[in-house]
Amino acid sequence: MPVINMLEAKTRLSQLVAAVEDGSESEIIIARNGKPAARLVPIVEEKRGVRLGLAEGLYPPMTLEEFDADNDLIREMFEAEKDFS
Numbered sequence: 001m002p003v004i005n006m007l008e009a010k011t012r013l014s015q016l017v018a019a020v021e022d023g024s025e026s027e028i029i030i031a032r033n034g035k036p037a038a039r040l041v042p043i044v045e046e047k048r049g050v051r052l053g054l055a056e057g058l059y060p061p062m063t064l065e066e067f068d069a070d071n072d073l074i075r076e077m078f079e080a081e082k083d084f085s
Contacts, residue, residue, distance in 0.1 A: 003029045003036065016040055 002025065009016060009030045019025040020042045028040040 001025070001027055001029060003031050005034075006030060006032050006037070009040075 004012070004016065009028075016025075016028050017040070020028060020040055023042075026041070029036045030038040030040060
């Protein structure tokens with residue numbers, strides 16, 4: 001983890017960023033008047049996506065018709081007037 005002073009960091013910024021990007025340096029500390037002021041590190045991209053099969057085997061298999069069988073009942077429950085008195 002090299003420590004680079006501010007003036008040198010300003011003149012070599014592209015090289016420093018490239019070193020962090022390609023992994024030749026895991027981080028670079030930038031110092032102001034000999035005191036660490038900032039850390040230059042690579043941005044780690046989060047892997048996003050859909051995790052398929054997460055609930056596999058937890059529920060019995062069913063057809064679309066079976067899955068939708070209670071739709072009318074559920075609709076009635078949501079549309080029912082409620083007496084909050």
